[in-house]
Amino acid sequence: LRKWRVGYAPQVWQGLSDFLASRGYAHEEIQKAGLGLTSERGSFFDRFRGRIIFPVFDLNSQVVGFGGRVFKTDDPAKYVNTPATLLYDKSRVLYGLDKAKVEIRKREFCILVEGYIDAIMCHQAGFENAVATSGTALTPFQLKILKRYSDNLLTAFDMDPAGDNATKRGIDLAQAQGFNIKIVIMPEEKDPADLLAENPAEWQKRIEESKNIYQFYFDTTFSRFDSQSPQGKKDIAKVLLPVLKKIPNRIEQSHWIQKLARKLEVKEEAIEEELKSVNPVLSESFQEEEKAPSFPTKTRQELLEERIASLALKSPENMELIDEECLGLCSSRIQRILGGRSLPEDQDFVNYLFLKGEVEEGEDCQAEIKTCLREMKSLKIKEKLNEICHNLKKAEEEQDTEKVDNLIRQFKQLSQKLINL
Structure with a gap:
């Protein structure tokens, strides 16, 4: 806890704001820093109250924001985070990267988890190449930072090949940028923090047995449909063809086309013909990145x-x-x-x-x-x-x-x- 500087915000309305005001900070400055709010009636109060506080660090280990997790389970808002400020933009920060960057380079892969506690528990158990997205989808900027350290990602995200949630769109971005991605298969209704608390050896085993993302998509999809029936084959193709269409490397794409044709017991030409009509939509953030104007070469x-x-x-x-x-x-x-x-x-x-x-x-x-x-x-x-x-x-x-x-x-x-x- 000391390493990550985890703390606690008491359940009081004006604890931090009164303290900062006593040190000479105006309410406007406290609000701009994302630490206070003004009510409709004009009273000023703390943003973080009755929560475990996780400081968020930039690459230079400077605090740029905070995440507050509920202490009582009856609170409907599980997390409250610092809003966008001059220093903090959640789309440009990965929790724990300041502590993990050296190990990521050394071990040649990054473990990607979702929450603050997942990342902390990974480090505590010796998996010091873990970072967290803090519950948001991966962004092009975050991926650009990660690519400086490794092209290999292991993720414990909940992945659905047919889904269109933010998590999958973030992984699609990583695939489009040439990352090699593996999926850590998690037990139902458990996250990495749960598994590490109960059985660190089991987590290690699942890391070692992580699956190539395309193999994971194949296994998941084939388990859901009858690959022997015409309708089942059609359903499988409907899920997997958009996945194959997004593979940036043509040699790798050809490998999985061959594999799909063998498993469905159809000709490769049929798969390739169907693939032509597939038009996968890249996530909006990736499209924006692609459309962004190129900067002139610097002198x-x-x-x-x-x-x-x-x-x-x-x-x-x-x-x-x-x-x-x-x-x-x-x-x-x-x-x-x-x-x-x-x-x-x-x-x-x-x-x-x-x-x-x-x-x-x-x-x-x-x-x-x-x-x-x-x-x-x-x-x-x-x-x-x-x-x-x-x-x-x-x-x-x-x-x-x-x-x-x-x-x-x-x-x-x-x-x-x-x-x-």
Whole structure:
């Protein structure tokens, strides 16, 4: 509990809000942070009351939001979560990833569960490569983050091949993005936390016996229909063909088409012909991702600025490495952020920099900042040298000897400065 900083909000209406107000925070600030609410009558009260509190961390282990789980079972709202704030967007955070990222890389797969307690129990039992979606569907942004660590996902979600719920749409997104997905088959009416509390060895066994998602879909669908009758075959095809249509890799798709044809005892050509008429609808969030405008290619200068800023934000003690000369070479937005003067419209970019600022174990943050600073200075000097060469050529054509001598002197000074970097 200490590792995850789990706490409790007492069943009082103005406990936290009164405490924060005593520390100088206005009600408006408390509400913007997602910690308080204003009633229709104008009274101010705590958002979280009588609940177990789970802090939600970003990749840098900074608290960005909270989840509150009911303490009494008669409360109809099982969970209350921080709303969208400047710091918190549930579609861009995976619970526990800050603690799991190293193990995910090491073990080469990620265990995906649904709830806070599921993730905590997994870590407590030694499965430290587990993260939770906090009860929401997987989003393109979350998948993009996960793909930095592994292409392999094991999920204990409740999956229905014929369903169209948010969970399945999130898994469809993962498939479309090339993840290798396996399903952990859970006992009825049990979640990972239940199983881990009762029998950790059984959970380990089910992890080891997890099924490829397409095999899982096949097994589930064939168990529901009579594969020997014409109608049963038709029903099976109706469920599985949209699944096969979404397989992004054509070789893998061909494998499962062959398998379906064998199990249904029909020709592959018949399956392929039916597949042509299937038009699977990707989830709305994925379509939005596909339609999103492509960003222009960033220059080397922009990439260096971002890397320097992201590492400095990750380790503020290294901010002193960035002198006034280097800061002056950066864009006005980077200067604002590093100077602690960022604007509200900079927040998305700041979040992006924090994400980009993650460093690997053993990586020398100071050394990398120094390398990036040297290269940025080098780029600026080379830019000036190119400009001098252009002006020198023009001065020679105009036979302006004084200007030629002055430009040659500048060229030599900058060349020496470049050598000394």
